[in-house]
Amino acid sequence: MNRHESCLVLNAGSSSLKFSVLRRVEAHDDLQQVLSGQIAGIGTEAVFEARDANRRVIARQRWNAEDSQRREALLAFLLDWLPQALPEDRIVAAGHRVVHGGRTFSRPVRVTPEVLAELEALVPLAPLHQPHNLAPMRALAASHPELPQVACFDTAFHAELPWVASTYALPREPAYEGVQRYGFHGLSYEYVSQRLAALRPELANQRIVICHLGNGSSLAAVHAGRGVDTTMGFTALDGLPMGTRCGSLDPGVLLYLMREKGMGADSLEDLLYRRSGLLGVSGLSSDMRVLQESAEPAARRAVELFCFRVAKEVAAMAGSMGGIDALVFTAGIGENSPAVRADVCSRLGWLGLAIDDDANGRRALEISADESVLPVFVLPTNEETMIAMHTLSRLAGDGRGAALATRQEAGSCSTAPTPAIC
Ligand code: ADP
Secondary structure (H helix, E strand, C coil): CCCEEEEEEEEECCCCEEEEEEEEEHHHCEEEEEEEEEEECCCCCCEEEEEECCCCEEEEEECCCCHHHCHHHHHHHHHHHHHHHCCCEEEEEEEEEECCCCCCCCCCEECCHHHHHHHHCCHHHCCCCHHHHHHHHHHHHHHCCCCCEEEEECCHHHCCCCHHHHCCCCCCCHHHCCCCCCCCCHHHHHHHHHHHHHHCHHHCCCEEEEEEECCCEEEEEEECCEEEEECCCCCCCCCCCCCCCCCCCCHHHHHHHHHHHCCCHHHHHHHHHHCCHHHHHHCCCCCHHHHHHCCCHHHHHHHHHHHHHHHHHHHHHHHHHCCCCEEEEEHHHHHHCHHHHHHHHHHCHHHCCCECHHHHHCCCCECECCCCCCCEEECCCCHHHHHHHHHHHHHHHHCCCHHHHCHHHCCCCCCCCECCEC
8 A cells, every 4th residue: 555654743741742643745745634632631640632634533542540640651552543543644754842942953853862962951941841842752762763753943933033132131151151032932933924925925025923822922023934033032931921821020020039938949930830821810710711701800801911911012023123014813812812813903003903803703814904004814823734844854854754755765664663653
């Protein structure tokens, strides 16, 4: 059987492992997502769920508390299950979402023992995410050594930020080496800016502000497809208030809490990452849908604060570029909440921006009104597609994944530990 070449995309977090399989569609030089899902509740009560291309659930499985802690066994389960679920596919590579590439990695990289060691050294920059991103790479390298792996970084899109956008006003001393603004959500910004350029080629060289509004939220200023400013900084705490993260905070607040309230690093981390943002302000939920459905004044205040800060930062991003030619909303809130889009845009009315309520309500691609001085778009993000694209082209570029580049060489992987994973 002539099987499809596919790429497995893994996005591993502290308690979940999200996965997708994207198939090469040679005729269109394109990728098609054939399957997606996640193992949630890792460490407590793990639940596996997979959906087909039409988002229909095709498999579910639960584990007891003891087995839920066995991360490698859960990954092994997934790798055993995939060939059965996709008998027509041959997984020829794995692409991983990695939160931090530091200053070393400004583009996707083939995973080798040396690269893994360098990524390990970046753990202190993202201690809550990086170790979980790296764990499946190590496990896969051990269990499927023939499967090429590529690491794709959330920071890479911002690697060429102008120095004024990446520098903190700290002394230029070795102790502060590496303490700079990196920015995150880069795979989303890359995907969305490429989609916009494909849909509206006249905007490809223009100044775009992209609002990635989800559980984690940030904005990016993108000029001619390149990142020139962003709201997240050294860590993914900075910038906008998020589901449970505080966003920008006067660093003096931390000194005050440490000195006057006796808080240490662990309790500050818990406060700033897990108990602040929409959850902290509302006292109710980190979920925008729940807040919008609530009549509680505190829930309304949380939504209002969020929209205020998004609008304020859009203006800041425009300022960094000397202007703005288009505004784009993406991610869970950006794609699905007409109310947030309307509120943010009405706060930006002074820019000459206006939206069409009907187009906004039905989530049209372009939601700006005829009289708006700049277009406003809603574009679904797709980080998995970006990772698969990078993974396949990285391997083709290495000359080692030549099977990926040409149909003629399909099937060239010599040792296949499982029938369908090369
Ligand atoms: P993550 O950062 O985890 O990828 P998402 O991009 O999935 O997050 O965004 C999750 C957020 O999107 C949640 O706050 C959720 O409430 C919000 N959201 C999803 N659908 C809607 C909707 N229809 N209306 C308002 N908010 C929504």
